[in-house]
Amino acid sequence: MIKKLADQKQDLVVIGNGMAGMRTVEELLQLAPDHYNITVFGAEPYGNYNRIMLSPLLAGDKDVDEIMINTPEWYEQNNITLYSGDPVERIDRQRRMVHSKSGREIPYDRLLIATGSNPFMLPIDGKELPGVITFRDIHDVESMLEASKEHSKAVVIGGGLLGLEAAHGLHKQGMDVTVVHLLDTLMERQLDGAAGRLLQQSLEQRGLHFRMEAKTERILGKKDKLLGSKRVSGVRFTDGSEVKADLVVMAVGIKPNIELAQNSGLYCERGILVNDTMQTYDPRIYSVGECVQHRDKTYGLVAPLWEQAKVCATHLANVGSGRYVGSETSTKLKVSGVDLFSAGDIIGDDDSEDLVFQDPHRGVYKRIILKDNRIKGVVLYGETGDGSWYFDLMKAERDVSDIRDRLVFGRAYAEDEAKADAGVESLPDDTQICDCNGVCKGTIVETIRSQELTSQADVEKQTKAGTSCGSCKDKVGELLAATIGADAIATVAAEDKPMCDCTTLSHGKVRAAIREQHLLSATDVREALGWDRADGCNKCRPALNYYCISTFPAEAIDDSQSRFINERAHANIQKDGTYSVVPRMWGGLTSSQELRAIADVVDKYDIPTVKVTGGQRIDLLGVKKEDLPGVWRDLREKGGLQSGHAYGKALRTVKTCVGKEWCRFGLQESTKLGVELEQMTAGTWTPHKFKMAVSGCPRNCAESSIKDFGVICLETGYELQVGGNGGVKLRGTDVLCRVSTPEEVKEYCGGFMQIYREEAYYLERTAHWIERVGLDYVIDRVVKDDAGRKAAYERFLESQQYIEVDPWAGRSSDSGAAPIEYVPLKEVS
């Protein structure tokens, strides 16, 4: 691997191991793990912890270990030198050196200041008395917890977010708490009067006391009997009244911690001034977090810090093109049982309009502030589930005229019709679009732009989004459209899409050529049709192989190296490289002899997991590849079992219900019919997996309506359904027709399957095939054209002559030595 030499590395020093600073380092490690020697100074004596969680820590809902983000070991593992408990006292910008309290002198090429903020102390008498504390770090929480054990009365000055969370925590620790607030509404910056009063009521019901519109004049103290020195004893207000207190928590605000920066000559106003790349006036020095002032704003919540950290990291990693342009913030109060959400401008002005919903009985209040039909602010109390939805609409500045009449009722009501518009464009950049591969919206958009991509396939290839389970493909498509404009997308009808990068020919063209030119192997096809790559790729090889064997079942040469490992090994590969074995259990039936044989191989080969599957089979998971032939031999010899093809693009399972044989509602013999259908179709290869089910009555216990071919038994016969799909995108079946006898069911089933086998593209499930060609087409071919269906059924039965009924037979060790592909070539000591 290419590694930078140690001496090429630059020195990065980080001052402040809080949330913003360390997030930046984490982002940086992802982008350029070897770019810097990183040294971090922290004033607090810990690793890095989640400051937000101090509130649950105080309330006793979390312990200290649970709120740690990065332990000292993490720093070690990432080669970061951490000096905790050692604040930096001076920055020497000329010599590019930081000096710490303990006397360390560390040089830097780049410096990151992330010193957060300091709690604000009212400049009143008595503020330095023991028992007067702030609420900012672990040490503060420890002091509060200690005080709560020995004392009973607490006063919290400040009715904002921090003050209320402190009050709630102290109350939970058993203290009698009074909140003192200067104004007549709690959290006045986030809540309007109505919501503020609901909040106050609810907190009063829990036992908190309030002194509203009260200005604290001084903090009183008296001699503590135990300590022998003075300690806080109460607070006095400007109207002369007093409240007793053994503990006073000041939560009246924060101010950016800029002292160090200021002393080193960096330009500061309320905070350290930074530009859109998070650089201070000295371009070697970056700054993020609550200590910065960006475009005239300072922040006191984490969401903006995440964005700042991301931008800063890209610039530190020298891959920076990102800019920080400021953030909208939203607030939630972390008091269990109080649901409150607020975002944006909640005051409004003469031009703004309010949409208000109020249900005093349930304690629900919602107010949405609109201007020009765009959301400017939101206040939710009591029901906050839609908070982030409103917030997204607000940030996207979406015109809400079309859903205005339903907006206050929340997403569920408003969205039905609006879904289409409130799409991915409105999501923030760091929203994860692809959950399987962890790809964010920003990454996708950025890749589309920087590589000038115009087709969805390319976007998926370059970002990996949408390439695992595929459920986010629609979102990826929307993002592409939003980024380059829907008109600019290089769309190709499925019919014309090249099979893969090796050719310009589409699946349809290739299939036709195979038929016309009588091509019998994947290699012949590539040669005859001028493939770009002699070996093809993992996309086209399995497809070509399938097309040849399904077109010329008697003559084609099956190329096992062109098959995916599961079909090559006749077992499913698992994440740890072991395999699973699923014996066929016809129609879901089994017997004591089969079960005994299964139990015996499980013991003999030490198979770790035995699972009943969703398709009514038994799955033996965790079998070593070398053991497969032996497992198969035993299952065959002792249980008469054979391969269940659970690994193939093939007939999978026929699921059945008990039906007329036992069930009091059963209308036909569904189990028997299922077994017969499975016996007729087992071993066939299909473009994608093919699942069937037979239910004994319309109660549909075998879930026929999400199968590729489903049968529902009726009093007078059978209803046939096709094109169902569970899986990633649910699609119920379409009704094909009704027939009267089991023989007809089989004929229609074989005919349908054969036409699908001959005409669908590789990896196209029946659901997608029918969507492409249309149900009418399928009905024309399978139902209306009797002769055509019968002929297709004949071809199906003909091709079943050539299948390997039980692939285990040739490969298990009953036929002599196990085939070489299951054993290592050599073991060396």
Added chain:
Amino acid sequence: MGAAQKMVEDWIEVGPLDAIPRLGARTVKSGQNTIAVFRTRDDQVFALDDQCPHRGGPLSQGIVTGCQVICPLHDWCIRLEDGAAETPDEGQTGSYPVKVDAGVVYLSLTPA
């Protein structure tokens, strides 16, 4: 041969070339390690740790095409020559010197 021939002392005979399927692989076990020995269409051989740089998938079970193998677990495309993942993926797995002499494959366990 695949990797440029270096001065290698510790060649181990692992078996006849024909025991490895074209466009396929066989494994060689050495203690805890498993090494995948690949054979291309034109009979070049390559040896890599049988571990995908992504999540450790067994590369020996992948589809071989040209001088690449596609991991069976999540389709990463790995270069046979040096074990490096093709873009957009990043990572590299260990590779070993191999040679074919008179139809017999030899492998060295000293990483290339």
